[in-house]
Amino acid sequence: MTYAAGARGRRAFIGSFTSAGGHGVVAADVDPGTGALTVTGAAGDVADPSFLAPAPGGAVLLAVSETEEGAVAAFDIRGAAPRLLGDPVAVRGAGPTHLALAGGHVVTANYGSGSVSALPLRADGRPDAAPVVLRHEGSGPDPERQSGPHAHQVVPDPTGRRLLAVDLGTDSVYVYALDAPGGDAPVPHGRTALPPGTGPRHLAFHPAGSHAYVLGELEPTITVCRWDADTGVLAPVGGTRAVPAGAVTPSYPSGIAVSPDGRFLWAAVRGDDSIAVLALDDTREKPALVTTVPCGGHWPRDLTLDPEGRRLYVANERSGDVTWFDLDPTTGIPRRAGMLPCPAASCVVFA
Template sequence: MMRIYVGTYSGQIGLLELSEAGEITSLRSVAGLEAPAFLGLHPNKHTLYALSETRPGRVTAYTLEPTTGELRLKNDQVLSGTYTCHLSVDPMGRMLFAASYGSGHVHLLPLTPDGALLPEAACIHHEGHGARPDRQEGPHAHCTVPHPQQPYLFAADLGVDRVFVYRIDRQKVRLESHGQVALPDGAGPRHIAIHPNGRFLYVINELNSTVTGLLFDPEKGLLTAIHTQSTIPASHNGENYPSEVALSPDGRFLYGANRGHNSLSVFQIEEATGRLLPRGHISVEGDWPRHFAISPDGRWLVVANQKSNNVVFFRLDQETGMPQSLNRQVALPAPSCILFLSLESAGPARLEGSSG
């Protein structure tokens, strides 16, 4: 069995349960709180974190009930930033990171051994502005992503067209500024995906509909831009604001979601250089794909279409990397985040079957 938790702007966290035969055996709300727009998981898979995109921001920790998948409130913490929109968890499970879009802050919260949240221990405010006064009048931190092996945190700031690098001091529980890389003026970096090899990073840019590949030097902790590709076809003339970016678990393919064009862009990754080779686009079968996620086994991709109120399922072709429509969707008000939880003992889920 595989469980899928869905964050929303409608005041609930939804839970989908998929049987081995691919049937949805359960669709229910497992928690209610204000705007739980983004979700994260502790490495031990026993604690789920929900981020309320509010003023001020708030993070809530839940204990995952292993048999039922229900969420039991553990505790919560208020953040010093506003409209916090993204969270991530230290791979060692000792701290949680968050980005506040409204105020341009990066946050660090220590975690107890059982995953409970301790009060904010660090809060860094970015400075500056970008080329677009309508969206870049000041800093807008949009994501924080820790390196899976090295003690570094990467933070994309849409407002100042930069990706910041922080060194994580786990002993003193703090972040030390280590460097930054500038993206093209008006790019609007939003989310980051890190390749399994730890050397390639990919940043999706919300304001100019591109994705930029970066090379990371783990010894020096430095980022260098490799190249940039468009996320939309040249024929598209309407508005478009990319949202999420993610890699297949084997690191062979990269996917980006386009809000406006309402598509997933697909790229193959050149193994030696990390360069992106465009492979095409596929419709998300809905409106405004705010987020998507790939299952841990790399077989399934699920999209949260915020404006059309639907969660849509795709199967990933293991050879070409292209998502294949299953003509299957679930209605859920204002979905905004997809989080997979694989139950190894139950085996992988299969999504073939009837549409819903």
């Protein structure tokens, strides 16, 4: 991988699996006109930094270390290459796959141990080594994938008062309060059961904040839920498939995104190696599959919108690249616009 130097503008950061040949946390400049990525540096100090999140202020990037021990690392991202800030901090959970900033904490979803860890953030953006660990309980009907809890994603709600944790192993979304009396660490608030065997992986909120769309990994479905931020209740109201009727290729959806105007929804689908395009109506409760397009690589682990909502970026783990797509503003259909080689890519975030 070659690096380029240039003036700092908008930047993207790519997570990758070092155990599969990835370069760790990869930094890239973003061309404002074309969306093209140009790598400026990488940091391979931390094992398997599979998911990333910018800390407040824009100078620090946080990353999970998706290992059996499980940790969070902080990087200074003001230079061309990310620079590790101190030692990674243990989360006291196995295999963290996702993290988010919520209530003054960095919160991780620990897939291997089926738990959520909350670590206070210091003033300099680094995590404190004193996590609160919240353990999930239960199982699902798939004996291989759902013998116990497997937290896969953590997402603050649009108000910042709640935290939602998507658990593949228990077919559930756990809801935590971030504004409970006596402290700002997440406090258990409720749990929503989803259709058995769907294996929920990730969710995305509608920009209006009234609905959430939960993507299943074990069944290629999108469950539509109403969200009441005041009561902290997530209520399923329906769903749709993320692959066309009659599809025969085994499909394992991964990432989901909703357009800033609330008209479209996109889902990455592994196996099928596609991006599903769905249209949302005025009720926000009836996603309609419009089409699917090739993801541009193999095994799309995640997808994300750029900050303007004009492009989609897809991290293709097994083909080792990041592809980006221009989005048709009328139809929502992505058109491939470019590709960056990036071994074992797992996610893309912007700062």
